[in-house]
Amino acid sequence: MNKERIIENFIEMIKIHSPSKNEKNYTNYLVEKLNELGLEVYLDHGYKNYDGNAPTIFGKLNGKIAGEGVTLAAHTDVVEPSESVNAIIDGHIIKTDETTTLGGDDKAGIASILEVLRVIQEKNVPHKDIFVLLTPCEELGMLGAKNINWNLIPEHMKPAKNMLVIDNAGRAGLIAHTAPTKYDVDLIFKGKTAHAGIEPENGLNAIQLASIAIADMKMGRIDELTTSNIGSIFSNYATNVVAEECIVKAEVRGHSTEKVLEIIKSYEKSCELAIEKFGGKYSLKYICDYPTLKPKDNLKFANEFKEIYKSLGIKSELAVIGGGSDSNILASNGYNSIIIGVGMYNVHTVYETLDTRDLFYTTEAILTYIKKRS
Structure with missing residues (x-):
């Protein structure tokens, strides 16, 4: 991956104000980026059910290898106060001047996804289908995920069942598979x-x-x-x-x-x-x-990704967590999610930080997983 590029992209994104129910400008930015990267995009307008202004983004990068692909998921909204973020880079840490949240939750996850797609395109990495799912209004009770009009989504755009949700607080290597x-x-x-x-x-x-x-x-x-x-x-x-x-x-x-x-x-x-x-x-x-999140494959997917982290020398462990996320909602629609971290700490506070080492580790792990399944 290009480490300098992923940091620049992250800082560019956190400067786009996208609080819950007002993610429209950021969503437009992301749609443009996904189109540039060659993805087919479908927009779900479930936001009309809860007075939002931004659709859920479904993206697909067609693979040349047959077989079930993988879905990369994150959310587009951030917790307030989040306007006019002043990003400070201090070694491996990105933080704010403590007047706003950073927005690493979950723009760090999206930065990781975009970098994965860029590397795959630049290096012509053979791959199965890669799906992207980016939801609005996760922070207000997963309203974006709850209001997806599944019956309207074109069949070929429906995401792969195995889903990497890049939205876990904490270090790279933590893999949450069960939530209440x-x-x-x-x-x-x-x-x-x-x-x-x-x-x-x-x-x-x-x-x-x-x-x-x-x-x-x-x-x-x-x-x-x-x-x-x-x-x-x-x-x-x-x-x-x-x-x-x-x-x-x-x-x-x-x-x-x-x-x-x-x-x-x-x-x-x-x-x-x-x-x-x-x-x-x-x-x-x-x-x-929201319902419980439980693995649908006896932890097969979670353990596969655990081995990817281990192969990169990253300590990895499976975790049962006490919070909810889009994964809980998506599970009720048949998706098999694991939630992985990119180094977000003190989320939902003005003391939020992002450890870029963890961001790089998880991005490399996702790339390795996609290459391994080629």
Whole structure:
């Protein structure tokens, strides 16, 4: 690979502002680059379902070797604040002046993909079909991946089932293959309003009711593979009013859907106990935000890529992770994803950095994998 070129390309891309729901300019840039590299491009307009402005990019570089190809995937949106990035190169590290995020998540992944395609074209590397999938709005609950109109995609443009998602935080060599499902939980507690100074005994404070229920709930790490958290408690009343309503938003995630639903059921019991003791009402609603990610081939693909890293002298290990990504959504459409890293650290913060050594290692690993399967 051309190391100087990949760094220049990365810095060029992070200067294109592409926050979630506003990736249009960056998407146009990427479509132009993929066309220049000889890829056929198809654009899915699922963004219209969630008030975005940028399509999901499907790209295909036709191979001359028969057989199932591979898909290289990443996402185009970045976490704010991300406008006017001032990139600072400090040895192997690229960082910002700490007024913005860097955008390595996930433009480092896309820089790796573009360099792989460039090298393959320049060196005339024989290969099977290579597919590219670049989704918008991953950072807002994988909205791009969730809204792909799969039934409209031309059959020849549908990606290969084995998918390298270049979006893992941390060093090169880490291969995530399993991730949890996440359920969002909404609780509404109803009390009775009254004047807090004149007749508080005639009221029932919904905030206190919610607090009693929450105190009985298991939170944090429930077991090795299950977690739960409350993100917000909202009730907007003057201090002289007994609060009539309190809204609680929480999540439960885990590698067993049955376990997750069991935890939600226990939360219902905690609410019922509070109501039985103090009165009032409650409602609980939950919805699956994304399903589990599990390997579909008994880890064959993950172990193949682990061996590629090892052949390059890079320490490699398989990992079970606690976060979700596009991979979870794509798994429900039959794709077999592994999530690999390119040296992104402190992501989603203004202290984000990119270690270019890891970026180079993973780019070389992807190239080696494609050559090996030729």
